[in-house]
Amino acid sequence: MSHEYVPEIATDREGNEYEVQGWQGDFYAGKLGFWLFMLTEVMMFGAMFLALAYYNTLHPQDFLDASASLNRVLGGTNTVILLISALTMGLGFLKMRTGDVKGAKLMIWATILLAIIFLVIKGFEWRAEYNHGIFLLHDQLLPESSLPFGQKLFFGLYFTMTGLHGVHIIIGIGLMLWLLQRINADKVTPEHHIFHLNIALYWDIVHLIWVFVFPYYYMIGAGGATGGH
Amino acid sequence: MDTKTINYQEERKVYYKVLVALLILTAITFIQPHLFMTGSTFLAQMLIAVVKAYLIVMYYMHLKGEKLIIPMVWFAMSLVTVFFIIVIGIDVANFQFGAESHITAAAEHSAGAVHTTPASTHH
Numbered sequence: 001m002s003h004e005y006v007p008e009i010a011t012d013r014e015g016n017e018y019e020v021q022g023w024q025g026d027f028y029a030g031k032l033g034f035w036l037f038m039l040t041e042v043m044m045f046g047a048m049f050l051a052l053a054y055y056n057t058l059h060p061q062d063f064l065d066a067s068a069s070l071n072r073v074l075g076g077t078n079t080v081i082l083l084i085s086a087l088t089m090g091l092g093f094l095k096m097r098t099g100d101v102k103g104a105k106l107m108i109w110a111t112i113l114l115a116i117i118f119l120v121i122k123g124f125e126w127r128a129e130y131n132h133g134i135f136l137l138h139d140q141l142l143p144e145s146s147l148p149f150g151q152k153l154f155f156g157l158y159f160t161m162t163g164l165h166g167v168h169i170i171i172g173i174g175l176m177l178w179l180l181q182r183i184n185a186d187k188v189t190p191e192h193h194i195f196h197l198n199i200a201l202y203w204d205i206v207h208l209i210w211v212f213v214f215p216y217y218y219m220i221g222a223g224g225a226t227g228g229h
Numbered sequence: 230m231d232t233k234t235i236n237y238q239e240e241r242k243v244y245y246k247v248l249v250a251l252l253i254l255t256a257i258t259f260i261q262p263h264l265f266m267t268g269s270t271f272l273a274q275m276l277i278a279v280v281k282a283y284l285i286v287m288y289y290m291h292l293k294g295e296k297l298i299i300p301m302v303w304f305a306m307s308l309v310t311v312f313f314i315i316v317i318g319i320d321v322a323n324f325q326f327g328a329e330s331h332i333t334a335a336a337e338h339s340a341g342a343v344h345t346t347p348a349s350t351h352h
Contacts, residue, residue, distance in 0.1 A: 032297075035301065039306070043313075084248070087245075087248045091241065098237045214278075219261075220270055223262025
């Protein structure tokens with residue numbers, strides 16, 4: 001099955017049709033623009049890491065204790081899932097570039113499936129924490145609870161950052177579904193694949209953020225005398 | 230990125246090699262607190278993360294060989310570093326409202342009480 005690129009068409013009031021000259025036809029600008037967008041993502045999460053690091057210096061022991069109480073098995077499983085999803089996304093893009101559109105679509109579906117599994121595991125993890133009284137504006141994180149203040153800061157940032165990361169995963173699933181629709185409509189083809197590249201880059205930045213989120217939250221208290229679950 | 234010059238097998242091999250490297254680094258992440266640099270787990274974990282990030286950016290995000298994008302990324306990263314680390318660092322180092330801040334005031338209180346609330350009570 002051939003995949004001839006179908007250009008975007010704009011129609012004026014008289015019914016004349018024009019081919020839209022957009023980012024699909026300007027590979028380098030499309031890529032550069034997306035890298036700039038990714039830098040804004042780095043700045044957003046970077047600001048959160050900065051806050052995390054600052055509070056860590058104020059409450060080092062509380063942070064180690066809180067980190068030790070997180071479920072490293074679930075966090076580690078999600079790390080491996082994201083790692084494999086980055087591979088499937090990359091291979092999908094490679095297949096698209098080499099003309100294997102069907103294989104590319106299969107790889108995108110595999111990535112979507114892995115992203116859903118990631119969210120389900122995250123959901124179980126959050127539910128377990130909620131059941132232990134640890135959740136935003138709930139039980140132990142309320143100002144009047146006896147949980148050390150540093151741990152409240154740690155868990156507050158933990159839910160904020162992993163939550164924001166989860167939102168990025170959900171957006172990523174939406175983008176991949178959109179990409180599949182664009183491929184089916186022959187708007188993304190082996191010759192016009194900048195949209196696919198940018199969504200693959202988006203998925204990589206989501207993975208990249210997790211590469212730092214995971215050790216900072218789950219692992220810093222792993223070797224402490226306090227132990228963990 | 231020219232579709233005509235792609236060596237599929239070669240590029241796929243790179244993807245799998247990077248995957249194996251990332252899996253090994255993830256395994257090291259888990260054993261590090263019990264194996265090496267046990268006194269500075271935070272530093273060790275962040276170093277491993279930086280190596281993983283390097284592999285992802287260079288090979289999965291194809292920054293390796295991007296002659297035009299790399300300088301732009303370095304320039305933007307340097308700007309971010311200057312503002313995030315140096316400017317904010319100076320500001321935080323000269324923080325004038327410690328006594329009025331809920332967080333820093335609590336930190337001073339917590340630091341004084343750290344020995345009276347042993348970590349072993351937390352599971």
